[in-house]
Amino acid sequence: MHVLLIFITAMSLPFLTKKPLDIPPIVSVELIQIAEKTNIPYAPKAKKTIEKAKKKEKKLVSEQAPPKKVKKNKTKTVVSTEKNKKIENEKPKAVPLPEKTVKKIETKEENKQNPDKVDTKVKQVSEFEKKELVDTNTLQGLIDKAKEQESAEIVKKNNQVTQDQVRNIENTGLTLSEEDALKAQIFGCWSIPLGLPYNENLLVRIKLELKPDGSITKTEILDHARMNKPGQGFYKVLAESALRAVKLCQPLRVPSTGYERWKELQLNFDAREMLEG
Amino acid sequence: MTLSKIFKNTLLVLMACIVLTACATKKEVETQTTTTTEAKTETTETKAETIEPIAGQMQGDVYTGTDSVGYLAEGVKDRVFFATNESILTTASRETLRAQAAWLRKNPDVTVVVEGHADERGTREYNLALGERRANAAKDYLMTYGVSSDRITVLSYGKERPVDSGSTPLAWSKNRRSVTVKAN
Amino acid sequence: MTKKFFLIILILFPLNAFALIEVDITRGNLDPLPLAVSPLSIDEKSRLSLEEILLKENIGSEISVVVENNLKTSGLFNPLDKNAFLQAPDIAHLKPRFEDWSLIKAQALITGKVNYVEDKLRVEFRLWDVLAAKELMALAFTTVPTNWRRVGHIISDKIYERLTGEKGYFDTRIIYVAEEGPKTQRIKKLAIMDQDGFNNKFLTLGNELVLTPRFNPTSQMITYLSYFKNMPRVYLLDIETGTQEVVGDFPGMTFAPRFSPDGKKIIMSFANDGKSDIYTMDLENRLVERITNHPSIDTSPSYSPDGKFITFNSDRSGYQQIYIMRSDGSDVKRISFGNGIYGTPVWSPRGDLIAFTKMHKGKFYIGVMRIDGSGERLLTENYYQEAPSWSPNGRVLIFYRETKTDSSGKGFSAKLWSIDLTGYNERLITTLTDASDPSWSSLLSN
Numbered sequence: 001m002h003v004l005l006i007f008i009t010a011m012s013l014p015f016l017t018k019k020p021l022d023i024p025p026i027v028s029v030e031l032i033q034i035a036e037k038t039n040i041p042y043a044p045k046a047k048k049t050i051e052k053a054k055k056k057e058k059k060l061v062s063e064q065a066p067p068k069k070v071k072k073n074k075t076k077t078v079v080s081t082e083k084n085k086k087i088e089n090e091k092p093k094a095v096p097l098p099e100k101t102v103k104k105i106e107t108k109e110e111n112k113q114n115p116d117k118v119d120t121k122v123k124q125v126s127e128f129e130k131k132e133l134v135d136t137n138t139l140q141g142l143i144d145k146a147k148e149q150e151s152a153e154i155v156k157k158n159n160q161v162t163q164d165q166v167r168n169i170e171n172t173g174l175t176l177s178e179e180d181a182l183k184a185q186i187f188g189c190w191s192i193p194l195g196l197p198y199n200e201n202l203l204v205r206i207k208l209e210l211k212p213d214g215s216i217t218k219t220e221i222l223d224h225a226r227m228n229k230p231g232q233g234f235y236k237v238l239a240e241s242a243l244r245a246v247k248l249c250q251p252l253r254v255p256s257t258g259y260e261r262w263k264e265l266q267l268n269f270d271a272r273e274m275l276e277g
Numbered sequence: 278m279t280l281s282k283i284f285k286n287t288l289l290v291l292m293a294c295i296v297l298t299a300c301a302t303k304k305e306v307e308t309q310t311t312t313t314t315e316a317k318t319e320t321t322e323t324k325a326e327t328i329e330p331i332a333g334q335m336q337g338d339v340y341t342g343t344d345s346v347g348y349l350a351e352g353v354k355d356r357v358f359f360a361t362n363e364s365i366l367t368t369a370s371r372e373t374l375r376a377q378a379a380w381l382r383k384n385p386d387v388t389v390v391v392e393g394h395a396d397e398r399g400t401r402e403y404n405l406a407l408g409e410r411r412a413n414a415a416k417d418y419l420m421t422y423g424v425s426s427d428r429i430t431v432l433s434y435g436k437e438r439p440v441d442s443g444s445t446p447l448a449w450s451k452n453r454r455s456v457t458v459k460a461n
Numbered sequence: 462m463t464k465k466f467f468l469i470i471l472i473l474f475p476l477n478a479f480a481l482i483e484v485d486i487t488r489g490n491l492d493p494l495p496l497a498v499s500p501l502s503i504d505e506k507s508r509l510s511l512e513e514i515l516l517k518e519n520i521g522s523e524i525s526v527v528v529e530n531n532l533k534t535s536g537l538f539n540p541l542d543k544n545a546f547l548q549a550p551d552i553a554h555l556k557p558r559f560e561d562w563s564l565i566k567a568q569a570l571i572t573g574k575v576n577y578v579e580d581k582l583r584v585e586f587r588l589w590d591v592l593a594a595k596e597l598m599a600l601a602f603t604t605v606p607t608n609w610r611r612v613g614h615i616i617s618d619k620i621y622e623r624l625t626g627e628k629g630y631f632d633t634r635i636i637y638v639a640e641e642g643p644k645t646q647r648i649k650k651l652a653i654m655d656q657d658g659f660n661n662k663f664l665t666l667g668n669e670l671v672l673t674p675r676f677n678p679t680s681q682m683i684t685y686l687s688y689f690k691n692m693p694r695v696y697l698l699d700i701e702t703g704t705q706e707v708v709g710d711f712p713g714m715t716f717a718p719r720f721s722p723d724g725k726k727i728i729m730s731f732a733n734d735g736k737s738d739i740y741t742m743d744l745e746n747r748l749v750e751r752i753t754n755h756p757s758i759d760t761s762p763s764y765s766p767d768g769k770f771i772t773f774n775s776d777r778s779g780y781q782q783i784y785i786m787r788s789d790g791s792d793v794k795r796i797s798f799g800n801g802i803y804g805t806p807v808w809s810p811r812g813d814l815i816a817f818t819k820m821h822k823g824k825f826y827i828g829v830m831r832i833d834g835s836g837e838r839l840l841t842e843n844y845y846q847e848a849p850s851w852s853p854n855g856r857v858l859i860f861y862r863e864t865k866t867d868s869s870g871k872g873f874s875a876k877l878w879s880i881d882l883t884g885y886n887e888r889l890i891t892t893l894t895d896a897s898d899p900s901w902s903s904l905l906s907n
Contacts, residue, residue: 362780364735390691397845397863398820398845399804399820400761400774400781400804400805400818400820400847400848401672401673401847401848401897401898402673402716402717402730402760402761402804402805403758403760403761403774403776403781403804405672405686405693405714405716405717405732405760406716406730406732406737406758406760407758409713409714409732409735409737410732410735410736410737410758413734413735414735417735431713432691432693432714433693433714433732434670437647437670437672438645438646439644439645440645441645441870442643442644442645442866442870442871442873443866443868443870444844444865444866445868448870
């Protein structure tokens with residue numbers, strides 16, 4: 001009601017240090033490449049043009065192929081094999097599988113077949129596995145605890161739907177213990193990204209194709225369209241963490257029988273519970 | 278803004294609550310003339326701690342000692358003290374301010390600054406406002422005793438200029454004050 | 462026979478038989494992500510040139526240390542010990558041997574290279590997903606060599622954003638009040654520093670008491686309270702030019718200033734006759750508007766990020782509590798109802814939370830609540846702490862904490878601290894002097 005005050009013009013005051021604070025000039029950013037990871041594979045044609053463009057302009061590099069500015073001759077052969085593999089993967093819907101994992105498995109198998117070749121590398125691998133086992137053991141303990149809490153519910157279920165369950169085992173499902181073993185293993189491998197906004201939908205569904213030994217031949221993010229939507233940047237981060245978990249866990253602890261049941265498997269990673277709690 | 282409360286019994290708590298609700302505005306503060314000595318402090322709805330009064334230095338949590346007290350003139354104390362989170366003048370405070378007013382009437386050329394202060398147990402911004410409110414409580418009282426408002430400037434320091442740097446209820450009580458300072 | 466029968470069933474009910482098994486993964490570990498920050502490689506000629514300019518023996522390592530510290534202090538990442546790295550920095554930057562990095566349990570790898578070209582510092586870096594064995598990001602920056610720390614911060618922000626899906630907060634500054642001297646005669650100066658405590662500069666000499674500095678949205682201006690000539694008033698300071706002005710022409714104390722989210726207004730309290738109300742002043746046309754009109758103390762106003770609402774604290778109920786209202790002052794609503802008294806509400810940059818100081822039973826807490834007052838969470842408890850300020854991404858709060866003095870009145874200190882929204886990861890921010898009233902800038906780049 002009473003206030004409409006006129007501003008007194010700017011006065012430079014004696015108590016200020018006179019020299020202005022030098023703000024450094026804004027850093028100029030030169031973009032080499034932002035490899036936006038997408039799960040929509042390049043069409044073979046598009047890929048070829050990219051490969052061509054790469055030769056013309058070194059700066060444009062497709063994400064699957066790490067930059068090879070140097071050692072061109074040496075890596076050329078590698079590139080071609082990678083290419084082939086990629087093309088193999090490029091069935092519709094397919095997700096480009098990181099070739100490295102496949103290779104890794106192969107080398108592992110080779111090593112097993114030729115014990116003569118065992119070197120330090122293999123030794124380190126076994127150490128790696130040992131540590132992992134310890135991790136999952138402690139985790140198993142946690143799961144067991146959690147199971148106790150839910151046990152009442154489960155007992156109820158068992159009583160009510162034994163018939164259904166039997167059918168599940170025969171046709172589709174894993175038994176509870178099979179499922180628990182698999183869950184426990186993956187719980188231990190999944191580093192949930194801590195920066196995720198916990199008031200968002202944090203479910204990412206991943207489809208796996210498995211070998212009988214539990215190693216993975218193919219992974220696919222089922223809602224990958226969401227990855228590139230604006231405001232869903234965290235979803236990509238989440239999906240990547242799930243893929244890392246699956247890779248870290250290989251070979252998966254799958255049942256010893258009934259390969260047909262689980263040769264394809266869908267994992268629903270949901271971080272919300274952990275981040276809220 | 279001390280959270281440690283000084284209460285002799287729960288009856289006093291209730292009384293304080295009643296008094297304080299009545300004291301929501303400054304005008305009401307002015308009309309409040311009789312019960313204030315009993316109006317012990319109340320900052321939060323949850324206080325139960327009872328601290329033994331420090332003999333002779335505090336009444337309730339209002340400082341009554343003479344340590345740190347200066348003089349505006351011979352026999353005229355320069356400051357008054359407040360309860361936690363409060364700007365109500367106690368009987369002793371009103372006595373001091375009447376003496377200040379009398380001296381100011383005798384010395385009409387003197388102008389003063391009334392500085393308002395708070396203790397360290399409050400957020401900085403709120404305490405600036407609280408200091409201003411305390412200084413104004415003193416200023417208003419001086420005015421009702423005949424000192425013209427254009428001779429009095431108020432200046433709040435919030436909690437920025439304590440006289441006692443201690444972290445004790447006694448130190449805080451010394452810091453909750455308004456000080457009348459000659460400006461010329 | 463049974464086999465055939467089974468086959469027929471399979472053919473007849475293929476969907477049923479091969480329905481995809483689903484397994485729900487609802488748990489994982491919440492440990493910080495292990496990653497490796499390989500020192501940035503540098504050729505000998507560039508190294509020598511840069512050493513001469515910057516007096517740092519190996520600027521490549523120095524920049525990687527900036528990145529590593531940033532990522533570590535975020536609490537979201539666990540940079541691994543460099544001694545365990547198997548691959549040399551220059552080779553790793555060309556083509557990492559992912560087996561080597563996964564062996565030390567790194568899930569992400571950062572490599573890079575530094576050059577000195579045409580009097581400029583050129584820094585490139587790459588971020589790799591070790592398990593997927595692929596590159597996630599690659600960028601290069603060119604700048605004057607003295608800007609090297611900022612390059613480290615910008616790289617940290619890019620990595621943070623790529624690995625969390627949220628903007629980072631490393632290329633930012635903190636404005637605060639530097640304090641010295643005895644508690645009864647404290648000398649206070651405005652100071653500014655990088656978010657990690659480096660590049661500290663004092664903006665005033667300490668002749669006047671200064672309090673509560675706050676950045677504008679572009680981080681070029683500061684509004685604060687100064688006791689210049691013993692008249693406590695809100696001031697505006699342009700940190701680039703050093704020019705200053707009083708905000709408005711009020712006949713009494715103005716205090717608790719903040720900028721509106723568009724930077725066009727300053728909102729503050731004006732204390733008059735024992736009551737404090739909230740006002741705004743438009744910086745373009747200098748018009749002053751009164752927002753609250755109540756016999757109580759209304760102070761510590763803070764806008765919602767969309768500018769439509771204001772949160773503030775008021776003692777109109779008898780004690781300090783948090784309220785929200787529309788930006789025109791209508792629809793005033795109290796939102797804090799827990800035990801204790803509440804002050805210094807600050808709206809989060811995301812808009813969904815309000816951070817505050819709470820005082821209860823002789824303790825001070827920093828907490829957050831939703832904008833309707835629900836979901837109160839206390840993040841940290843101490844003898845005295847207040848004045849939270851949000852990181853630009855709304856994930857971290859910075860505030861100041863004072864210690865109790867001993868019986869002789871000594872041992873007082875005031876320091877800046879930060880804490881995550883989760884209540885974890887509380888950290889002391891090292892300052893040259895004692896410090897209080899921190900305010901976080903927006904991201905300086907972009």
